[in-house]
Amino acid sequence: MTFTVKSEIYTFGGRLLKLSHQSLITNSFMDVNVYLPSQYFNSPESLVKIPVLIYLSGLTCTPQNASEKAGLFGYADKYGLALVFPDTSPKNLPIAGSKDSWDFGESAGFYLDATKEPWSKYFQMHSYILKEIPLLAKQYPKLDFTKKSIMGHSMGGLGALLFFLRNNSESHTEFQSVSCFAPICAPMSVPWGKKAFGGYLADESEWAQYDPTQLIKKYQGINTSDILIHQGTKDGFYSGDINQLQPEKLVEAVKGTRYDGKLNMNLVEGYDHSYYFIASFAGEHVLHHAKALGLV
Numbered sequence: 001m002t003f004t005v006k007s008e009i010y011t012f013g014g015r016l017l018k019l020s021h022q023s024l025i026t027n028s029f030m031d032v033n034v035y036l037p038s039q040y041f042n043s044p045e046s047l048v049k050i051p052v053l054i055y056l057s058g059l060t061c062t063p064q065n066a067s068e069k070a071g072l073f074g075y076a077d078k079y080g081l082a083l084v085f086p087d088t089s090p091k092n093l094p095i096a097g098s099k100d101s102w103d104f105g106e107s108a109g110f111y112l113d114a115t116k117e118p119w120s121k122y123f124q125m126h127s128y129i130l131k132e133i134p135l136l137a138k139q140y141p142k143l144d145f146t147k148k149s150i151m152g153h154s155m156g157g158l159g160a161l162l163f164f165l166r167n168n169s170e171s172h173t174e175f176q177s178v179s180c181f182a183p184i185c186a187p188m189s190v191p192w193g194k195k196a197f198g199g200y201l202a203d204e205s206e207w208a209q210y211d212p213t214q215l216i217k218k219y220q221g222i223n224t225s226d227i228l229i230h231q232g233t234k235d236g237f238y239s240g241d242i243n244q245l246q247p248e249k250l251v252e253a254v255k256g257t258r259y260d261g262k263l264n265m266n267l268v269e270g271y272d273h274s275y276y277f278i279a280s281f282a283g284e285h286v287l288h289h290a291k292a293l294g295l296v
């Protein structure tokens with residue numbers, strides 16, 4: 001698989017590569033941004049392996065939102081990790097109405113593998129992130145996908161929890177650490193999640209495998225590193241008319257599980273849902289992952 005370089009931008013000592021490629025899993029062209037820290041370029045060829053931190057974005061996003069506004073690059077360069085920003089769904093699809101809604105369809109892939117037509121042909125974001133994103137290492141051989149962590153915002157925070165809880169349970173070694181900004185913690189109980197799961201999944205029995213409050217109760221992974229979450233109290237999707245995020249449900253679900261006492265849930269007074277909030281805690285989150293990846 002070839003990742004075509006659309007642009008290469010020098011920033012914070014490293015370089016941001018804006019890439020696109022033909023995905024065999026989502027049957028479409030996908031954009032993905034990759035930040036390679038200065039260590040990628042400065043260290044001798046044979047000696048360096050750069051761990052990877054995947055950042056999953058929220059509803060309406062492309063790889064550009066976090067690249068432009070999350071404020072992660074300086075920290076990635078400080079600790080020597082690469083950042084990967086996948087897109088939030090396949091785009092420009094031959095599906096009628098796929099762009100009509102901001103919380104369903106294009107830019108709202110929910111990091112699941114759809115089983116309902118017409119979405120199932122393209123909306124395979126779970127498999128895409130797990131199987132195709134690591135192929136970046138074929139083109140950028142210093143990237144070490146055996147040492148990887150995951151973080152995300154809102155729908156992407158849900159995604160980060162899913163990858164960590166589901167895949168560590170299955171294989172024990174997939175992701176070293178996880179962190180989230182304002183994640184959708186209990187999708188089965190909120191309008192965003194019900195709309196997405198009902199639209200993409202053929203059978204309601206499939207929903208629980210994509211709900212962190214369900215997954216954490218049966219987590220089997222050997223890795224029980226702390227889950228770091230920040231949630232702003234003035235986030236309109238949390239404190240507005242509808243609580244789409246439900247961090248309390250995750251706090252409740254963790255009780256009595258192997259994650260009891262290891263959910264580092266921080267409610268931060270006054271912060272909203274925006275990238276001003278994310279950038280404020282970006283350093284804390286990258287440090288969390290740098291420690292788990294053995295860089296600090």
Ligand SMILES: N[C@@H](CCC(=O)N[C@@H](CS)C(=O)NCC(=O)O)C(=O)O
Pocket residue numbers: 057058059060061065102153154155273274275
């Ligand atoms: N409905 C609004 C809000 C959606 C929203 O807040 N999306 C969050 C993720 S859930 C986001 O990251 N938006 C892009 C940005 O702030 O750059 C919109 O149309 O943009």
